Amino acid sequence: xxxxxxxxxxxxxRAGVGAGMIPRWxxxxxxxxxxxxxxxxxxxxxxxxxxxxxxxxxxxxxAVSLTIVNGFTGQFSIGHAAxxxxxxxxxxxxxxxxxxxxxxxxxxxxxxxxxxxxxxAIIGGLAAAGAGWLVGLPSLRLRGDYLAIxxxxxxxxxxxxxxxxxxxxxxxxxxxxxxLLGLIVPPDVGGASGFESIPKLxxxxxxxxxxxxxxxxxxxLKYSSYGRAMLAIREDEIAAESMGVNVTRMKxxxxxFAAFFAGVAGTLYAHxxxxxxxxxxxxxxxxxxxxxxxxxxxxxxxSGATLAAIVVSLLNVGLLELADYGAMxxxxxxxxxxxxxxxxxxxxxxxGLREIWDFFRSRDRTGGGR
Amino acid sequence: MLLSVHDLDVxxxxxxxxxxxxxxxxxxxxxxxxxxxxxxxxxxxxxISGMIRPTRGRVMFDGREIxxxxxxxxxxxxxxxxPEGRGIFxxxxxxxxxxxxxxxxHDRLGIAEDRERALELFPRLRERLKQNxxxxxxxEQQMLAIGRALLSRPRLLxxxxxxxxxxxxxxxxxxxIIREINGTGTTVLLVEQNAHMALxxxxxxxxxxTGRVVKSGPARQLLxxxxxxxxxxxx
Numbered sequence: 001x002x003x004x005x006x007x008x009x010x011x012x013x014r015a016g017v018g019a020g021m022i023p024r025w026x027x028x029x030x031x032x033x034x035x036x037x038x039x040x041x042x043x044x045x046x047x048x049x050x051x052x053x054x055x056x057x058x059x060x061x062x063a064v065s066l067t068i069v070n071g072f073t074g075q076f077s078i079g080h081a082a083x084x085x086x087x088x089x090x091x092x093x094x095x096x097x098x099x100x101x102x103x104x105x106x107x108x109x110x111x112x113x114x115x116x117x118x119x120x121a122i123i124g125g126l127a128a129a130g131a132g133w134l135v136g137l138p139s140l141r142l143r144g145d146y147l148a149i150x151x152x153x154x155x156x157x158x159x160x161x162x163x164x165x166x167x168x169x170x171x172x173x174x175x176x177x178x179x180l181l182g183l184i185v186p187p188d189v190g191g192a193s194g195f196e197s198i199p200k201l202x203x204x205x206x207x208x209x210x211x212x213x214x215x216x217x218x219x220x221l222k223y224s225s226y227g228r229a230m231l232a233i234r235e236d237e238i239a240a241e242s243m244g245v246n247v248t249r250m251k252x253x254x255x256x257f258a259a260f261f262a263g264v265a266g267t268l269y270a271h272x273x274x275x276x277x278x279x280x281x282x283x284x285x286x287x288x289x290x291x292x293x294x295x296x297x298x299x300x301x302x303s304g305a306t307l308a309a310i311v312v313s314l315l316n317v318g319l320l321e322l323a324d325y326g327a328m329x330x331x332x333x334x335x336x337x338x339x340x341x342x343x344x345x346x347x348x349x350x351x352g353l354r355e356i357w358d359f360f361r362s363r364d365r366t367g368g369g370r
Numbered sequence: 371m372l373l374s375v376h377d378l379d380v381x382x383x384x385x386x387x388x389x390x391x392x393x394x395x396x397x398x399x400x401x402x403x404x405x406x407x408x409x410x411x412x413x414x415x416x417x418i419s420g421m422i423r424p425t426r427g428r429v430m431f432d433g434r435e436i437x438x439x440x441x442x443x444x445x446x447x448x449x450x451x452x453p454e455g456r457g458i459f460x461x462x463x464x465x466x467x468x469x470x471x472x473x474x475x476h477d478r479l480g481i482a483e484d485r486e487r488a489l490e491l492f493p494r495l496r497e498r499l500k501q502n503x504x505x506x507x508x509x510e511q512q513m514l515a516i517g518r519a520l521l522s523r524p525r526l527l528x529x530x531x532x533x534x535x536x537x538x539x540x541x542x543x544x545x546x547i548i549r550e551i552n553g554t555g556t557t558v559l560l561v562e563q564n565a566h567m568a569l570x571x572x573x574x575x576x577x578x579x580t581g582r583v584v585k586s587g588p589a590r591q592l593l594x595x596x597x598x599x600x601x602x603x604x605x
Contacts, residue, residue: 225473228462228466228469228470228473229470229473231459231461232459232462232470234461235458235459235460235461235462236457236458236460238421238453238457239453239457239458239459240459240470241421241440241441241442242419242421242441242445242450242451242452242457242519243442243445243470243471243473243474243518244442244443244444244445244473244474244522245442245470245473246440246442247442353461
């Protein structure tokens with residue numbers, strides 16, 4: 001590839017690659033570096049702070065992944081927590097019963113088991129992506145609000161189904177009594193009382209490595225021809241089709257990518273210290289939290305969704321301080337009011353379709369996102 | 371024949387929009403479909419490019435049947451449809467819009483050449499490459515829609531009402547450019563309300579009325595036809 005061609009070609013003036021901007025690999029590098037600092041520090045920031053950072057990181061993964069569907073392709077999914085739950089339950093089932101069968105225990109694990117999180121996250125992600133394919137294929141063929149209705153329904157159905165699952169087995173004897181098939185149909189994940197004692201494999205380093213991975217993936221996607229096709233679908237489906245974009249296939253792919261990372265986030269959530277995985281985790285309340293972050297971030301802005309995840313998570317935690325003043329009952333009203341105010345003053349979200357690094361470039365995109 | 375349409379019926383629910391439409395487009399020509407509102411011009415284009423399924427009839431493109439082939443699969447075969455209302459991607463830059471035109475192609479060198487050619491055809495777009503396409507004027511958006519379509523290197527370009535809502539000088543410019551595009555070997559099937567301009571640039575024309583072809587012939591001949599004059603050319 002010669003110099004001259006590079007100049008002629010469209011790559012040089014594509015949005016986000018202009019000269020003088022922060023290269024886009026910087027953001028994930030910062031996150032990965034941060035993950036290693038977390039790892040080295042051994043969580044010296046304290047239990048409470050590191051717990052907040054864990055939760056925030058998991059929400060960042062959820063919000064960035066949902067951006068791929070709701071932001072890039074402009075479809076409206078409101079069942080993201082369901083895909084997190086699938087990832088969490090599937091990977092949790094595997095690590096819990098796997099360790100129970102081999103070690104005879106799932107707690108007090110040494111550092112040598114830490115690597116287990118990676119295959120767990122990949123399998124959790126794949127399970128969620130598979131579910132995404134099943135849900136997305138029929139509903140994404142249609143235009144309009146069908147996806148919102150189907151994803152909402154999917155989350156609720158999953159929640160109810162999870163309530164009907166079998167009780168959890170707590171020893172290897174019990175496991176051998178029911179047999180492998182008995183553990184699977186219906187899955188012995190605790191039903192309405194929740195799935196407990198999932199191995200505590202999640203730590204800050206894993207979470208922020210995954211945050212780095214999803215951000216890197218989303219950025220690479222957004223500026224690829226694939227991602228541009230997704231943005232085109234959001235802008236005008238008929239025109240995208242007439243450019244040769246296979247609209248349905250592209251929407252389903254975006255949906256599966258998002259579900260995969262939701263599954264990863266769910267895996268991290270399930271393996272977090274002190275988590276009881278409950279059927280309600282698949283329900284709409286959690287899904288809406290994620291939608292709020294994506295909308296607040298600007299529906300299509302990766303950095304916006306990341307920042308919004310941080311803002312919303314910290315706001316939630318910060319308002320807990322109200323307890324000190326005996327004003328705990330005001331927590332949710334204040335939270336809601338703040339969200340309303342943000343939407344009044346920034347209806348396009350924090351960044352619109354733009355990314356944080358677009359603000360460091362000359363402002364030649366006069367439209368400035370929407 | 372580059373494109374031939376045989377006996378096409380299209381229904382929207384119970385309503386029949388096209389009945390027995392047949393037409394042919396010879397390679398290298400500009401062929402226009404004219405007719406009033408609701409005559410079925412846009413429907414014909416949409417049925418050809420696979421955006422809607424005809425209930426009867428066949429569409430042949432370059433010797434192969436493409437009836438009901440979805441629109442996205444036709445782009446790489448050389449058939450590109452510029453839909454009515456331009457369909458530009460408002461929140462993407464002009465440059466990104468052009469990139470999407472070449473979505474189905476992978477020959478970087480050829481894409482760069484075609485991009486340069488499109489920008490020569492529409493110098494206005496070059497000045498606005500980094501601007502969001504939604505900030506362009508109506509005329510510029512139409513230029514972008516056509517320029518973007520050219521990046522797919524179509525053999526047959528379907529244009530739906532390119533002059534819609536444009537100032538007279540711009541209409542003139544767009545038609546000049548359509549002729550220029552045709553001069554470089556691209557066949558054009560043009561749908562127009564502006565029958566006068568369309569007949570002036572086209573080689574052949576079909577007149578549609580309530581979903582049927584009522585007249586066809588060389589464009590010059592239709593321009594002189596008393597019925598066409600009366601119905602579509604204002605006297």
